[in-house]
Amino acid sequence: MEPLSHIDALNHRFGIDGIAQIVSGKGGLPVVQITSPAAHAEVSLYGAQVLSWRPAGQEEVLFLSKQSHFESGKAIRGGIPVCFPWFRAKADNPKAPTHGFVRTREWRLDSLSVDDDGSVTLVCLTSSDDSTRALWRHDFLVAYRIRIASTLRLELSVMNRGTSPLRFEEALHSYFRVGDIHQARVHGLDAVTYLDNTDGNKSKRQDGSLALAAPTDNAYIDTEAPAEILDPVLHRRLRTEKLHSSTTIVWNPWQQGAAALSDLGNDEWQHMLCVEAGNILSAAVSLAPGEEHTMRSTLSIHPE
Numbered sequence: 001m002e003p004l005s006h007i008d009a010l011n012h013r014f015g016i017d018g019i020a021q022i023v024s025g026k027g028g029l030p031v032v033q034i035t036s037p038a039a040h041a042e043v044s045l046y047g048a049q050v051l052s053w054r055p056a057g058q059e060e061v062l063f064l065s066k067q068s069h070f071e072s073g074k075a076i077r078g079g080i081p082v083c084f085p086w087f088r089a090k091a092d093n094p095k096a097p098t099h100g101f102v103r104t105r106e107w108r109l110d111s112l113s114v115d116d117d118g119s120v121t122l123v124c125l126t127s128s129d130d131s132t133r134a135l136w137r138h139d140f141l142v143a144y145r146i147r148i149a150s151t152l153r154l155e156l157s158v159m160n161r162g163t164s165p166l167r168f169e170e171a172l173h174s175y176f177r178v179g180d181i182h183q184a185r186v187h188g189l190d191a192v193t194y195l196d197n198t199d200g201n202k203s204k205r206q207d208g209s210l211a212l213a214a215p216t217d218n219a220y221i222d223t224e225a226p227a228e229i230l231d232p233v234l235h236r237r238l239r240t241e242k243l244h245s246s247t248t249i250v251w252n253p254w255q256q257g258a259a260a261l262s263d264l265g266n267d268e269w270q271h272m273l274c275v276e277a278g279n280i281l282s283a284a285v286s287l288a289p290g291e292e293h294t295m296r297s298t299l300s301i302h303p304e
């Protein structure tokens with residue numbers, strides 16, 4: 001008998017008839033496709049990256065670039081990349097991959113199940129090996145629990161499996177689809193201090209809701225509160241709630257930044273907005289040997 005292909009073997013072990021199957025996605029990367037009465041979703045095992053989430057009766061919530069690479073060694077532009085164990089460039093090694101190494105490696109699918117309430121949960125794992133130790137010397141296990149329903153709940157758990165303390169940054173780098181970036185507003189950050197990465201990380205204070213009008217790369221600090229994107233064009237409000245995340249990053253490269261990104265189409269920046277749950281910069285997380293930290297982000301969509 002012929003050995004099963006990687007995708008067939010995953011399906012054989014984890015597929016759920018009529019609800020979840022593993023398919024060969026773009027570039028041959030394995031993708032878990034979920035179709036339940038509550039939502040449709042796609043999760044790439046490469047990066048454990050949610051690429052699509054469409055609650056029943058709603059339009060697609062996430063932005064995915066039409067020009068994205070789908071290729072081993074390159075990041076997928078869009079959906080919800082997982083950034084770990086550093087965010088942006090690695091402070092002591094500018095040659096290391098930006099946002100860490102877990103978004104450019106295939107994760108292991110650990111379980112796929114339907115819960116009593118009809119929601120579908122998958123758990124993906126990744127852990128230290130020689131290739132990660134070459135970039136970051138620590139021993140770790142990351143478990144990512146993705147619960148797909150009319151809300152999308154993401155829980156990223158990091159465990160220190162080594163014998164010395166470790167310190168890491170993390171983010172769930174959500175790319176949201178918006179009708180028109182010029183008309184979208186972010187609520188929930190009023191009076192919050194942020195570090196403006198387009199201006200040497202100068203400390204500034206948000207006054208009222210955020211309307212973007214230029215390249216924006218802000219790290220809002222000490223913010224555990226929910227944020228909402230109001231989208232008058234798509235007539236919806238996207239709410240992001242979080243737990244054990246004290247940084248909210250808001251990013252849009254604007255026209256000039258987008259022009260420098262080969263994996264983003266010319267006008268696509270007008271239809272995306274990143275509002276990310278994270279712990280970065282001085283909010284990096286420290287774990288003693290054996291300790292574990294879980295950050296949660298819950299997304300929901302509401303008509304306006």
Ligand SMILES: O=P(O)(O)OC[C@H]1O[C@H](O)[C@H](O)[C@@H](O)[C@@H]1O
Binds near residue numbers: 088098217251
């Ligand atoms: O191009 P990438 O490596 O995916 O990063 C895209 C962006 O991600 C985050 O939002 C950072 O705050 C930005 O500084 C960065 O430019």
